[in-house]
Amino acid sequence: MNNYFVILAAGKSKRFHKNIVKQFYKYKNKEIVDHSVEKSIQSNLFKKIIIVTNNLNHFKKKKYPKIIKIIKGGKERSDSSLKALKYLKKYNPKNVYIHDAARPNFSKNLLKKITKNLYKNKAVIPVLTSTDSIKYKIKNQIFNLNKNNSFLTQTPQAFRFKELYNVAIKEKTKVSDEATLFINNDYKVKFIPGENKNNKITYLNDIETSKTYFGIGFDIHKLIKNKKLFLGGVKIPFHSGLKGHSDGDVILHAIIDAILGAIRKKDIGTYFPNTKRFKNIRSPKMLKPIIYNLYKNNFSINNLDINLICEQPKVSKYRDKIINSISKLTNLKKDQINLKGKTVEKLGLIGKEKAIACEVIISITKYD
Numbered sequence: 001m002n003n004y005f006v007i008l009a010a011g012k013s014k015r016f017h018k019n020i021v022k023q024f025y026k027y028k029n030k031e032i033v034d035h036s037v038e039k040s041i042q043s044n045l046f047k048k049i050i051i052v053t054n055n056l057n058h059f060k061k062k063k064y065p066k067i068i069k070i071i072k073g074g075k076e077r078s079d080s081s082l083k084a085l086k087y088l089k090k091y092n093p094k095n096v097y098i099h100d101a102a103r104p105n106f107s108k109n110l111l112k113k114i115t116k117n118l119y120k121n122k123a124v125i126p127v128l129t130s131t132d133s134i135k136y137k138i139k140n141q142i143f144n145l146n147k148n149n150s151f152l153t154q155t156p157q158a159f160r161f162k163e164l165y166n167v168a169i170k171e172k173t174k175v176s177d178e179a180t181l182f183i184n185n186d187y188k189v190k191f192i193p194g195e196n197k198n199n200k201i202t203y204l205n206d207i208e209t210s211k212t213y214f215g216i217g218f219d220i221h222k223l224i225k226n227k228k229l230f231l232g233g234v235k236i237p238f239h240s241g242l243k244g245h246s247d248g249d250v251i252l253h254a255i256i257d258a259i260l261g262a263i264r265k266k267d268i269g270t271y272f273p274n275t276k277r278f279k280n281i282r283s284p285k286m287l288k289p290i291i292y293n294l295y296k297n298n299f300s301i302n303n304l305d306i307n308l309i310c311e312q313p314k315v316s317k318y319r320d321k322i323i324n325s326i327s328k329l330t331n332l333k334k335d336q337i338n339l340k341g342k343t344v345e346k347l348g349l350i351g352k353e354k355a356i357a358c359e360v361i362i363s364i365t366k367y368d
């Protein structure tokens with residue numbers, strides 16, 4: 001294992017944000033650069049990991065293990081890459097992997113595959129075929145590129161150190177990746193399948209397009225005789241029904257409050273006060289406008305988890321019907337909804353079948 005990993009983190013990232021250095025931006029609870037640092041350490045494939053940066057001070061605060069070396073970068077990407085190769089020469093590496101810090105989402109499995117292919121090849125490059133059609137322009141003429149013969153190259157890219165060093169040191173132009181150097185010098189390059197998730201973060205909205213929120217809802221209604229019982233929009237044969245200004249459907253009310261909680265829009269009483277207008281309203285009629293506005297404002301529900309707390313009726317008997325009904329009301333797939341029945345050991349009002357309660361947790365994502 002005479003492999004060295006180079007993380008290029010010297011970019012100015014002007015397209016990302018005028019005041020934020022991209023590689024230090026917090027993404028999935030870590031700085032973008034640290035995703036690559038940690039995965040390369042955990043892979044156990046490398047003798048040393050070199051971070052190339054123009055923010056040496058930023059890295060001074062970090063407590064990296066000794067395997068990590070920080071060196072100063074150059075003006076362009078290719079300058080930084082060359083600096084790393086010059087720095088590494090003294091270790092006499094067999095292989096060097098060059099990686100852009102702006103790709104934090106590669107898998108350790110991709111590293112393994114690259115390494116495996118490096119036994120028989122001098123350069124291994126992960127690539128994707130484009131799913132979009134590609135056009136290109138020469139002077140004022142537009143041409144179609146055959147996308148089946150075109151590849152989008154990713155990093156990490158791995159090379160025999162000696163060959164890469166030799167071509168890099170004599171290269172006069174600024175190349176956008178090391179594969180270009182190899183290809184321009186007629187070296188054979190092995191393409192392996194890259195990863196869709198291993199996309200390059202260029203713009204802030206590459207990672208800030210969606211935010212996920214959680215909401216919690218709770219409801220309880222008294223059971224009284226001579227009223228129909230509705231749970232999750234389903235009429236259920238029972239000795240009593242739920243008392244309330246509406247039909248008392250605790251499941252749908254808890255879902256509404258969970259949604260409003262997740263999107264920080266107060267509570268069910270704000271939209272459905274105990275006024276004449278809403279007297280005896282069926283709860284699906286309350287849920288529908290809430291759902292309509294939710295989806296209209298680019299939120300989507302990931303999942304719903306429901307605890308129905310009652311001694312009777314038995315949830316298992318009506319689970320499918322209730323989930324079916326909620327699925328229709330919310331436009332969710334059935335496997336996004338979970339319904340649990342919970343008894344209370346015959347304790348208190350719920351245990352004596354005088355009330356039914358429900359709690360709901362919801363996960364909601366806002367997208368653009």
Ligand code: ZN
Pocket residue numbers: 219220221244248249250253
């Ligand atoms: Zn209620």
